[in-house]
Amino acid sequence: MKGAPKNEELEQLLAAEFGVTEFPSDAPPLVDRARHLELAARLKALGYRLYVTVVATHYLPQAASKAGPEQPEHFEVATALRKPTQGGTLAAWRCKLAVGEGIPSLVGLFAGADWQEREQFDLVGVRFDDHPDLRRLMMPDDWEGHPLRKDYAIDTACTPWR
Amino acid sequence: MEDDRAFTHPLYDFMARMPGLDVATTSVDKLLTWGASNALWIFPMATSCCGIEFMAAAASRVDLDRMGTIVRGTPRQSDVMVVAGTITVKMAPRVKKLWDQMPEPKWCLAMGSCAISGDFYRDIYSVVPGIDTFLPVDVYVPGCPPNPEELMHGLLRLQEKIRAFRAGKPRGAAERPPTPEHMRRPSLPRLDDPTRPDELSLLQTQSAGSLGHGTEMNLIELRRSKAGEALAAKLAALRAPAAPAEPAEKKE
Amino acid sequence: MELSVDPPPEKPAKKPAAKAGPAWLIPGAVAPIERADPYLDIEDYDPEADLMVLNLGPQHPSTHGVFRVKLYLDGEIIVKAVPFAGYLHRGVEKLCEKLAFTQITPIVDKNDYVSPMMNEQAINLAFEALLGAEVPRRARYLRTLVAELQRIGSHLLWLGTFALDLGGALGGGSTVFLHCFRERELILDLFEALTGCRFHYNTHTVGGNRHDIPEGWASLVKQALAVIESRLPEYEELMTDNSIFVKRTRGVGVVDGELCLELGITGPMARAAGVDYDMRRDAPYHAYDEVEVRVQTETAGDCQARTLVRIREISESIRIVRALIDGVPEGPICGHKPIKIVLQERSAGGQAYAALESPRGELGTWVIGGGVNKGTSPYRLKIRPPSLHAAACLPYVLPGHSVSDAIVILGSVDPIMGEVDR
Numbered sequence: 001m002k003g004a005p006k007n008e009e010l011e012q013l014l015a016a017e018f019g020v021t022e023f024p025s026d027a028p029p030l031v032d033r034a035r036h037l038e039l040a041a042r043l044k045a046l047g048y049r050l051y052v053t054v055v056a057t058h059y060l061p062q063a064a065s066k067a068g069p070e071q072p073e074h075f076e077v078a079t080a081l082r083k084p085t086q087g088g089t090l091a092a093w094r095c096k097l098a099v100g101e102g103i104p105s106l107v108g109l110f111a112g113a114d115w116q117e118r119e120q121f122d123l124v125g126v127r128f129d130d131h132p133d134l135r136r137l138m139m140p141d142d143w144e145g146h147p148l149r150k151d152y153a154i155d156t157a158c159t160p161w162r
Numbered sequence: 163m164e165d166d167r168a169f170t171h172p173l174y175d176f177m178a179r180m181p182g183l184d185v186a187t188t189s190v191d192k193l194l195t196w197g198a199s200n201a202l203w204i205f206p207m208a209t210s211c212c213g214i215e216f217m218a219a220a221a222s223r224v225d226l227d228r229m230g231t232i233v234r235g236t237p238r239q240s241d242v243m244v245v246a247g248t249i250t251v252k253m254a255p256r257v258k259k260l261w262d263q264m265p266e267p268k269w270c271l272a273m274g275s276c277a278i279s280g281d282f283y284r285d286i287y288s289v290v291p292g293i294d295t296f297l298p299v300d301v302y303v304p305g306c307p308p309n310p311e312e313l314m315h316g317l318l319r320l321q322e323k324i325r326a327f328r329a330g331k332p333r334g335a336a337e338r339p340p341t342p343e344h345m346r347r348p349s350l351p352r353l354d355d356p357t358r359p360d361e362l363s364l365l366q367t368q369s370a371g372s373l374g375h376g377t378e379m380n381l382i383e384l385r386r387s388k389a390g391e392a393l394a395a396k397l398a399a400l401r402a403p404a405a406p407a408e409p410a411e412k413k414e
Numbered sequence: 415m416e417l418s419v420d421p422p423p424e425k426p427a428k429k430p431a432a433k434a435g436p437a438w439l440i441p442g443a444v445a446p447i448e449r450a451d452p453y454l455d456i457e458d459y460d461p462e463a464d465l466m467v468l469n470l471g472p473q474h475p476s477t478h479g480v481f482r483v484k485l486y487l488d489g490e491i492i493v494k495a496v497p498f499a500g501y502l503h504r505g506v507e508k509l510c511e512k513l514a515f516t517q518i519t520p521i522v523d524k525n526d527y528v529s530p531m532m533n534e535q536a537i538n539l540a541f542e543a544l545l546g547a548e549v550p551r552r553a554r555y556l557r558t559l560v561a562e563l564q565r566i567g568s569h570l571l572w573l574g575t576f577a578l579d580l581g582g583a584l585g586g587g588s589t590v591f592l593h594c595f596r597e598r599e600l601i602l603d604l605f606e607a608l609t610g611c612r613f614h615y616n617t618h619t620v621g622g623n624r625h626d627i628p629e630g631w632a633s634l635v636k637q638a639l640a641v642i643e644s645r646l647p648e649y650e651e652l653m654t655d656n657s658i659f660v661k662r663t664r665g666v667g668v669v670d671g672e673l674c675l676e677l678g679i680t681g682p683m684a685r686a687a688g689v690d691y692d693m694r695r696d697a698p699y700h701a702y703d704e705v706e707v708r709v710q711t712e713t714a715g716d717c718q719a720r721t722l723v724r725i726r727e728i729s730e731s732i733r734i735v736r737a738l739i740d741g742v743p744e745g746p747i748c749g750h751k752p753i754k755i756v757l758q759e760r761s762a763g764g765q766a767y768a769a770l771e772s773p774r775g776e777l778g779t780w781v782i783g784g785g786v787n788k789g790t791s792p793y794r795l796k797i798r799p800p801s802l803h804a805a806a807c808l809p810y811v812l813p814g815h816s817v818s819d820a821i822v823i824l825g826s827v828d829p830i831m832g833e834v835d836r
């Protein structure tokens with residue numbers, strides 16, 4: 001993860017309890033999506049009380065190339081929390097989702113996740129399980145498609161108005 | 163612009179019908195036109211950044227009020243709607259509804275590139291490519307955002323226009339420099355575009371009129387209706403001829 | 415030289431942690447409020463009650479843009495509030511996926527349109543972290559200066575519009591509104607002298623700034639600041655000593671520190687509730703590690719506390735600018751190779767998150783590199799808007815207040831819709 005200093009505390013926690021072995025220098029570590037909620041709860045108990053953000057990203061299927069092995073269509077959901085104290089340490093991790101899979105919602109732990117998750121659901125189309133009120137946030141309720149997916153045309157028409 | 167945009171008012175007709183007063187109509191007319199053009203009450207449709215510049219224009223340094231304008235928060239008491247900011251597809255039905263609620267005579271001033279053409283959001287799925295696809299705009303004030311002084315200039319031109327129209331001397335389209343064809347083509351035909359299908363206005367009015375508490379747009383029914391599908395096909399056909407010109411531009 | 419975006423290693427805390435209460439709250443901070451249930455099923459509410467639905471916005475003078483809140487009223491008391499956003503969704507993130515890194519700055523200017531400088535800085539901090547670009551010291555000073563000036567301008571605008579919300583356009587509120595805009599114009603003049611634009615500046619770029627300080631700018635800044643400072647007591651008098659103002663704001667819309675953090679609220683709103691956290695001091699970026707930042711906090715967490723914090727932040731910003739303006743180091747303002755072609759910056763991939771303290775709280779950018787055109791665009795860009803989190807507190811706070819209080823709370827939260835919806 002660039003832009004934020006290395007978070008030793010998080011890495012130790014992930015290595016010891018969550019079985020994470022890889023800590024890439026330019027991206028947050030990958031965590032199993034089944035343990036997403038557990039990790040967030042652990043971190044909240046450790047003092048990461050400020051909810052920062054959630055970022056869902058859509059990846060199109062990719063054939064094997066120099067850049068990497070073959071990849072099916074998938075989503076990545078990155079979450080970040082922060083300690084609201086001296087240093088403002090940031091803890092961030094990613095979860096990988098196949099098409100159709102959902103990720104546990106953090107609303108029970110952090111009320112601020114509500115709108116952020118609704119936004120990601122709306123724009124990227126990632127499902128957040130157990131979200132109490134998963135509606136679209138940005139687009140009208142009857143909009144079709146998820147604009148931030150990579151296969152969504154940027155100039156999609158919407159008949160009487162554009 | 164069309165010449166029949168000359169505005170009228172019940173008062174004018176009343177005056178013209180009054181026995182004895184018709185001799186004085188011209189001077190009364192002048193007086194009324196002077197009043198109408200110098201007491202423009204503004205309904206700010208301020209959605210985004212241009213709205214802040216609009217506020218700055220209404221505030222101390224530039225002080226729009228000295229031109230007889232008063233900013234009103236309700237459409238029912240206003241003469242001019244100043245559309246300042248980006249209009250999205252979610253907001254557009256509401257803007258149209260507010261415009262329909264304004265009493266005649268009314269004028270519309272598009273402030274900023276977003277209101278004029280959609281600015282660089284023009285091609286985005288959620289932005290209306292210029293409010294003149296659903297509102298009749300009288301004055302365009304370009305800029306991103308226009309300075310308060312420019313807005314003031316726009317209002318002065320609007321006053322000029324009001325007087326000219328009332329006097330029956332509208333400035334025709336011929337005096338404007340021609341706009342290149344590809345720039346005149348947003349994804350929807352404008353109101354003054356001869357190729358604009360009639361159903362478009364109808365559907366827009368329906369969409370605006372059907373707003374309620376629970377509903378955002380009611381677009382699905384509209385789009386899936388026969389009229390909606392026919393319209394979508396027509397619009398697609400209209401857009402088609404412009405398509406080959408676009409890739410050539412993008413190469414630059 | 416270290417990257418400007420990297421906060422320096424942890425320093426020992428200046429203050430020992432407060433004895434009472436959790437470490438992230440100052441002593442005496444407001445106790446947790448009784449939270450309303452935002453997901454209340456309105457069918458379950460007292461069936462005898464005569465409920466009324468009031469639709470506030472999206473076109474309402476007090477919603478500061480196009481925000482819509484659906485209020486369920488029992489008499490005049492709000493039972494449930496359902497906010498709706500998205501009336502200004504302009505697809506900025508989708509648009510940025512098509513543009514080169516250096517082309518994005520003028521686009522994000524328009525997000526938080528009350529403090530455009532902050533948007534530019536936030537996005538460029540993230541790009542610099544992603545691309546590994548260094549920012550020269552002069553540029554970091556310059557960024558700090560414009561950031562603080564922008565904070566003054568932004569808070570002044572907030573103060574003016576908040577007074578409008580309280581007093582009405584034709585009531586007493588417009589006095590403060592007119593006064594605040596008069597002072598804000600001074601700040602805009604300074605920016606115009608620096609960048610040539612009043613409003614959307616496009617002055618930051620990856621690795622530095624584009625406009626150097628013009629000759630004599632420092633004295634202009636000092637003059638303007640002197641004027642603003644001399645008038646600040648006037649606002650304090652007009653707002654905080656005014657009994658009507660106190661009546662309408664004290665104890666109204668209390669948000670406690672715990673709820674703030676859970677909701678992700680930072681900035682003046684959290685500081686008014688006793689959260690002693692400011693990224694300028696705690697995770698310094700730009701040149702904030704070379705200047706002392708006195709974080710302004712209050713304990714009450716209500717609308718009055720928010721006003722006080724913001725007014726004090728204006729004088730604090732004035733102090734910071736004064737401390738820096740004479741010591742701006744010489745040197746280049748753009749340490750990077752000069753930008754000749756827009757497609758110059760490339761990234762192979764990787765993710766970066768960088769944030770700064772905007773006038774509304776933590777404004778962050780999450781960027782994933784390696785987009786179209788061989789990595790000259792971001793693959794995905796996500797802006798973390800502070801206003802979105804601030805606005806999300808409404809369903810927790812509004813119930814129990816009357817409609818007229820709702821307007822005050824909405825104003826004191828200061829949501830900028832361009833930023834919420836993007």
Ligand code: SF4
Nearest residue numbers: 211212274275276306
């Ligand atoms: S024209 Fe520019 S300043 Fe005006 S609303 Fe659009 S983006 Fe904002």
